[in-house]
Amino acid sequence: MGYNFNEIEQKWQQRWKENKTYRVVENVDKKKFYVLNMFPYPSGAGLHVGHPLGYIASDIFARYKRLQGFNVLNPMGYDAYGLPAEQYAIQTGQHPAITTEQNINRYREQLDKIGFCFDWDREIRTCDPEYYHWTQWAFIKMFNHYYDNNTKCCKPIEELIEKLSKEGSAGIDAACTQEVDITAEEWNTMSENEQQELLMNWRIAFLNETMVNWCPQLGTVLANDEVVDGVSERGGFPVVQKKMKQWCLRVSAYAQRLLDGLDKINWTDSLKETQRNWIGRSEGTEMQFHVKDSDVTFTIFTTRADTIFGVTFMVLAPESELVATLTTEEQRSAVEQYIDRTKKRTERERIIDRNVSGVFTGSYAINPITGEEIPVWVSDYVLSGYGTGAIMAVPAHDSRDYAFAKHFGIEIRPLIEGCDVTDESFDAKEGIMTNSPTTAFASCKLNLNGLTVKEAIAATKKYVTENGLGRVKVNYRLRDAIFSRQRYWGEPFPIYYKNGIPYPIPEEYLPLELPEVEKFLPTESGEPPLGHAKKWAWDTKNNCVTEKRNIDNTTIFPLELNTMPGFAGSSAYYLRYMDPRNHQSLVSKEADEYWQNVDLYVGGTEHATGHLIYSRFWNMFLFDLGVSVKEEPFQKLVNQGMIQGRSNFVYRIKDTNKFISLNLKNNYDVTPLHVDVNIVSNDILDIDAFRAWRPEYSDAEFILENDKYICGWAVEKMSKSMFNVVNPDTIIEKYGADTLRLYEMFLGPLEQSKPWDTNGIDGCHRFLRKLWNMFYDKDDNFIVTDEEPTKEELKSIHKLIKKTSEDIPVFSYNTTVSAFMICTNELSTLKCNKRSILEQFVIVLAPFAPHICEELWEALGHNTSVCDAQWPAYNEEYLKEDTIKYTISFNGKARFTMDFAADADREYIEKSVLDDENSKKYIEDKPIKKVIIVPKKIVNIVF
């Protein structure tokens, strides 16, 4: 009979479920530990072998922490809103809720088979009204707050209203869409509508007319991180720029805090770097330029204020509002033509076509320092969304400006000693400044000659600030998140419109549930799918949803038709897990104070600039409100690598139905064909299964080598079309979940991407069988005895305890698995069947292979779960060696070894080595310079 993994695993999964072994409750007497996985989007394809990698890793950690006496929260749920379910609904009419439910059930079934210690009582789904209640609630809070730059904290919008009514915009330093300058009087005389529109300028969740990434095929806008290379991340459809009124979240207000927070958390440097890149802080100077013969001024942003004397033209972004004001009559048609052309191009075309283009506006700006007249151009190499949408161009020291100047024949004026700008610009921020126009312009009192670039920047900044020409400014690349999606399957906005002005529905009437619709497509008039909903109006009198035909715009108003994007539901889910069934609040104060934040977060790098920015922002906002006690939600983050597919090939001889084995194929003209990896084992094809795989292969013939058909292989993405998708269920059936868990960890370092390759799985399975055989003999007799363990046995087990205790905390799981194998080999060589040894082995193995450990734990006579055991401590005494092998080296070259007693002192060792016959051979009569003794390792004699 032996190790019957199927029976054992079913038995224990059943018991865990019945006994709620993994239920966790807050307990202030116990230290907490919060482990979290990025929750999955339940796709129709089910799990493949790559998905559980991170779950297994975190499961091991959670179990380890539990054995150490921590109260471990390890929840799981589903990111259930998303495009695939909706696309499927559009095609088939099947309600996304139904397909989502089916997919979730399938996921759950697969997850259960792997034996995770999730507390399923805390399961959440983002599409559950109980859950999105709090997504909507947070949105309303964002709508009702603004970000105060002075206190670096969000404040209720009422405080802003009060300031505006008392002192106007003068006393306000707040994150905003546009700088506004109004007096209290002006504010107070504004109509309600005007005031509401103006407040959008500061709200953290606000409505704004912006250029968005519009994807016509998906019929929705997308966030910047959902667009890759100018096409949609999902589906790969083209994306165009379009101006639309959209809900946005003022993420940019938190840019500096998002940047600073990175220093406080334990993430990999590369991930932090990616986020720093995405936030894109850049320190520079804003300068005002007057337009010649006009009272118009405009502002530019530069990081190279020192190059002010090298400005030979200005450039405006085509989308800039200044273009219209600065364009002269003569240039109007040319400019309009140019802008028209730019508008028509998609983001992708703009990326691909980097030819220099632009047009002169006809206007001149005045250099604020020299008084020089500078032509103002329009070009699409300047972006409207960054800085002020206008630049001062310094062709000598910026490659883009250089290309533009060369193309249009504009002067290039070098400012750094010895730089050569005949073929390219000198972009480096180094060198000594020269060519400051000390005499040419009478008004100029700034002289940068002789300064380094760094000094020159500082000097110019100082000059500009002191003379009121501009100010020092920090810019961020991070843009506000566009928060509207023209889709059905997402959280509805708790917003209704009165006179075209949005108002939140009162918090106590949340959640605003997603209505039923007939069709999931946009309406004929181009409204989002919610336009089809009959019952989609807000009754302000009775505070309830009512039919659209009742809209009277006095007490009953239309509701928002857009829904929230995917990241809405995933931005605060970790808080909800702390207290998932709370009807009064997102999370109770007690639960939040107990669990604090996530101690270990495991997930893929693909969320580096999306989810991980948004949820940090979201959490900081909730922190400001006092809802979350920690500013950073995820203390430690581990990125598991991707598991790639390992495809197998068969080689068909052209125009035949004959297949030739890998190493014989060179003499034939063959076509490699993907073959389902599930009918290949160790690259050997199961010929019968192949014949049965597809009808056209039923009479296939084979040319074998050594009576086997050997397949070729390649590492590719795991996908259905390459027939390399491996379902964990298949592996579990054949080897058991414990083997799968061990093998996934044994595959290599957790963070590294690696191909799935079952060639080594037998080794892991064999290890478990060897372990089993230490407990049971061939006839299934339990052979464990109560004898006292020997010194060697103790040493072996304590070595293992030490290794696991040190390696698990640093996620060095692959070496931990090796340590298990080594220890098993040692113990079985020693024929060890001592209870006290095996008991400790079972405990330290339990996080990796929980099922077999439960079974063996029970066999050892325990009637509690191995989860409630105590992680053993190792004793250094047992690890001590009696004798220690020293390597004897001469001038660094190792020659031979000598054994010494463990407590031998340096003097004795040195003397013994020098007196040794072998040593004398190498030393001969050479004078010895010194003898280096590395404790327990090396004696090196230098001469």
Place this chain on the structure above:
RNA sequence: GCGCCUGUGGCGAAAUUGGUAGACGCGCCAGACUUAGGAUCUGGUGUUGAGAGACGUGUAGGUUCGAGUCCUAUCAGGCGCACCA
């Protein structure tokens, strides 16, 4: 272009503050046991050489008694950002 990471046997990979490579597993070779099997067990396995030995961590230098590990340059692969002023 900028930033980050990685290069070690036939393969996946180990290797404390620099301490004298290749743990563990796969594969391969040999042997044992077998009512032949893709089972189990034992031993071997970096390259080269009969051998002592020599050579070996992408390449070339450097620091050191000693370098996979540190420094400089360079090549290759991967990831992120990318007209960000």
